[in-house]
Amino acid sequence: MERTRAILVDISKCIGCRSCEQACKQVHGFPAESELKLSPTNLTVIEEHGDKFVRKMCNHCQEPACASACLVGALKKTSAGPVTYDGSKCIGCRYCLVACPFSVPRYEWSKLVPYVKKCDMCAVRQEKGQPPACVEACPTGASIVGWREDLLDEAERRILGGGYVKHIYGSEEAGGTSVFFISDVPFEKLGFPAAPKQSMPLLTANALGDVPTVVLVGGSLLSGLYWITQRREAVARAEGNIAYPRTTSNDKERS
Amino acid sequence: MTTNVSKMTLPKMTLWRMIVALIFAAGFYATYARFALGFAKATHLTDAQPWGLWVGIGTLCGVGLSAGGFAIAAAVYLLGFERYRPVLRAAVLVSFLGYSSVIAGMMYELGLPWRIWHPIVMWNRHSMLFEVSWCVMLYSTVLALEFSPALVEKIPFAGIRSWYLKWHHEVLIALVLIGVVLSSLHQSFLGGLYLLTKGKLDPLWYSPNLTTLFYLSAIPAGLAVTIIALYLSIRSLDVKLDPRILTEVSRVIAPLLAIYAIFRAVDLSKNDALGYLWMWREETLSFWLEIGLLVIGPIILLNMDKVRNNPRNLYWTCAMVVAGFMTNRVDVSVTGLQRTSGVYYVPQWTEFAATLMVLTVAVMVFRYCVIYLDILPKNGTSTENKLPPRLRWAIKGAAAEA
Numbered sequence: 212m213e214r215t216r217a218i219l220v221d222i223s224k225c226i227g228c229r230s231c232e233q234a235c236k237q238v239h240g241f242p243a244e245s246e247l248k249l250s251p252t253n254l255t256v257i258e259e260h261g262d263k264f265v266r267k268m269c270n271h272c273q274e275p276a277c278a279s280a281c282l283v284g285a286l287k288k289t290s291a292g293p294v295t296y297d298g299s300k301c302i303g304c305r306y307c308l309v310a311c312p313f314s315v316p317r318y319e320w321s322k323l324v325p326y327v328k329k330c331d332m333c334a335v336r337q338e339k340g341q342p343p344a345c346v347e348a349c350p351t352g353a354s355i356v357g358w359r360e361d362l363l364d365e366a367e368r369r370i371l372g373g374g375y376v377k378h379i380y381g382s383e384e385a386g387g388t389s390v391f392f393i394s395d396v397p398f399e400k401l402g403f404p405a406a407p408k409q410s411m412p413l414l415t416a417n418a419l420g421d422v423p424t425v426v427l428v429g430g431s432l433l434s435g436l437y438w439i440t441q442r443r444e445a446v447a448r449a450e451g452n453i454a455y456p457r458t459t460s461n462d463k464e465r466s
Numbered sequence: 467m468t469t470n471v472s473k474m475t476l477p478k479m480t481l482w483r484m485i486v487a488l489i490f491a492a493g494f495y496a497t498y499a500r501f502a503l504g505f506a507k508a509t510h511l512t513d514a515q516p517w518g519l520w521v522g523i524g525t526l527c528g529v530g531l532s533a534g535g536f537a538i539a540a541a542v543y544l545l546g547f548e549r550y551r552p553v554l555r556a557a558v559l560v561s562f563l564g565y566s567s568v569i570a571g572m573m574y575e576l577g578l579p580w581r582i583w584h585p586i587v588m589w590n591r592h593s594m595l596f597e598v599s600w601c602v603m604l605y606s607t608v609l610a611l612e613f614s615p616a617l618v619e620k621i622p623f624a625g626i627r628s629w630y631l632k633w634h635h636e637v638l639i640a641l642v643l644i645g646v647v648l649s650s651l652h653q654s655f656l657g658g659l660y661l662l663t664k665g666k667l668d669p670l671w672y673s674p675n676l677t678t679l680f681y682l683s684a685i686p687a688g689l690a691v692t693i694i695a696l697y698l699s700i701r702s703l704d705v706k707l708d709p710r711i712l713t714e715v716s717r718v719i720a721p722l723l724a725i726y727a728i729f730r731a732v733d734l735s736k737n738d739a740l741g742y743l744w745m746w747r748e749e750t751l752s753f754w755l756e757i758g759l760l761v762i763g764p765i766i767l768l769n770m771d772k773v774r775n776n777p778r779n780l781y782w783t784c785a786m787v788v789a790g791f792m793t794n795r796v797d798v799s800v801t802g803l804q805r806t807s808g809v810y811y812v813p814q815w816t817e818f819a820a821t822l823m824v825l826t827v828a829v830m831v832f833r834y835c836v837i838y839l840d841i842l843p844k845n846g847t848s849t850e851n852k853l854p855p856r857l858r859w860a861i862k863g864a865a866a867e868a
Contacts, residue, residue: 249513276662278592279590279592279593279662280593280594280595280662281590281593281595282585282590282593282595282596282598282599283584283585283588283589283590283596284588284589284590284593285588300584300588301577301578301581302576302577302578302579302581302582302584302585303576303577303578303579303581304575304576304577304595305516305517305577306517306593306595306659308513308516308517309516309517309659309662309663310662310663312664312665312666314513314514314666314807316513317513318505318513318516318577320504320505320506320509320511320512320513321504321505321506321507322504323501323502323504324578325504325505325577325578326577404665404806405665406665407664407665411662411664412592414661414662414664414674415592415593415594415658415661415662416592417674418594418654418655418658418661418677419591419592419594419597419658422597422651425647425650425651426647426651429646429647429650430643430647433540433544433643433646433647434643436544436545437543437544437639437643440544440545440546441546443546444546
């Protein structure tokens with residue numbers, strides 16, 4: 212696989228200044244008031260859990276459930292790493308909201324022409340070689356951007372250095388993401404969902420893979436049954452055992 | 467004669483008309499709210515519960531309860547069970563109206579309903595919903611074609627009529643076959659939609675076999691709806707149908723439910739969900755309500771002669787199956803997701819109103835079809851009714867020809 216961009220969030224370094232929230236709002240032209248939760252105008256949020264500050268945003272899964280769910284392919288995993296959303300395709304079914312193992316995408320419920328909103332890791336900025344706005348704004352280096360493999364190494368190095376929970380959240384969750392979290396407090400105490408540690412699209416891939424089999428086997432089975440039915444009826448008719456002829460209106464009309 | 471009948475039933479009709487008028491008034495407001503005020507004002511949907519009643523009842527139940535059409539069509543055309551033929555058209559009509567309602571409901575459910583055609587040109591074959599949308603489009607077309615002779619035979623031009631019916635006869639078996647395959651696929655895939663909710667959906671409902679479970683439960687529930695429609699037609703639409711045909715259709719419901727129950731039990735134990743069966747939780751209560759209504763109650767009742775052979779009792783038992791089926795779909799789409807989503811979703815009244823209006827329109831169309839088309843044999847002229855219904859149409863067609 213190509214090298215892809217990723218973000219590492221070190222929860223032990225976050226001081227809760229919300230610079231990332233503000234930078235994100237500024238880049239997207241959203242109103243500047245701080246919000247407590249993810250919303251269509253707040254694509255990243257700092258949630259307080261005890262004395263810890265936990266950043267929440269789209270995790271940019273390697274194999275995103277949302278992208279596999281989207282029936283028109285509005286959500287895509289780009290080769291650069293970000294999971295992007297093309298509003299011009301979206302029909303507003305909101306299956307992506309149902310499918311996301313981290314419950315991240317938001318919907319513009321109060322708009323008459325509503326779209327899905329979620330972080331796109333500043334895909335356009337990154338194409339121009341700029342870091343995501345949130346990372347650029349972080350004064351403590353709690354969020355850093357880099358190549359996915361490099362960041363995994365960095366996270367591992369920090370964990371081995373001691374003082375961290377021995378798990379990189381995002382290394383296995385939903386089959387691996389492109390946003391990693393390391394923490395000095397267990398993740399379940401910080402409101403991280405226990406997402407399945409497997410590729411989400413695989414959950415539906417098996418059933419979808421059955422389609423040709425169902426069509427072929429089911430189709431031939433039914434044709435076979437029809438043939439038997441017809442044959443049985445033909446025999447019965449030839450023997451004169453049938454109660455009333457199986458006449459259809461069109462047979463009659465033609466005769 | 468007809469005026470007499472309508473006079474006699476006039477007081478009852480007025481009550482029903484009032485109810486229908488109320489449903490329409492509420493439904494029109496709900497429509498206004500949805501399109502002029504938006505989801506936030508018209509629904510209680512949130513980011514944590516993005517699919518509510520319109521999906522749980524409107525889509526999942528709407529499609530599931532329309533399974534009677536393909537089951538009866540397969541029984542008559544492919545398996546040669548001629549005894550079901552008299553109710554074939556009614557079953558296909560119920561299914562067609564069911565699917566039409568689902569599509570109408572989609573207009574409320576989708577955020578951008580004017581883009582409902584997008585899946586035709588924008589493909590994502592990794593998406594369960596993509597497959598569902600294609601199957602629903604194709605199968606609705608198949609149902610419309612299967613049903614079309616009922617309309618075409620009313621066309622006053624004999625040439626067009628016989629040309630169409632001849633053409634229709636050529637492709638009918640192929641249509642039925644395609645219809646059965648398509649239905650089987652997307653009844654299953656509706657369950658498949660929830661395969662992605664692993665970790666979110668309660669263990670009592672999450673299963674890698676959701677596809678099969680949805681399929682196995684849809685067929686008996688669809689047949690139950692067919693019986694309900696037939697019973698109501700006999701009772702209030704002047705339809706002359708031997709009530710024994712209801713018993714005949716119901717005969718397969720209990721075995722199908724038993725197969726579903728066994729599959730469900732094995733599946734629960736395979737998913738290590740048995741421990742949840744006796745926990746004092748809202749989910750577990752809802753689970754037992756569902757099992758009681760969908761499986762235990764109907765299987766016991768349908769094994770009793772006085773239920774099987776009494777149309778009224780049969781009707782209420784079928785209503786029970788439908789209620790149990792609906793509980794199951796609501797459990798999968800709402801109740802089972804509550805704990806992890808952290809919200810307690812109760813639909814806003816406008817959500818009910820919109821769904822109810824769509825359903826009411828479907829029931830009214832069914833009623834007018836039975837009255838004005840040859841869907842079911844009617845008590846009118848006596849001579850024709852002694853013949854099997856297909857023959858009766860045949861004679862009518864021939865008479866028109868002459």
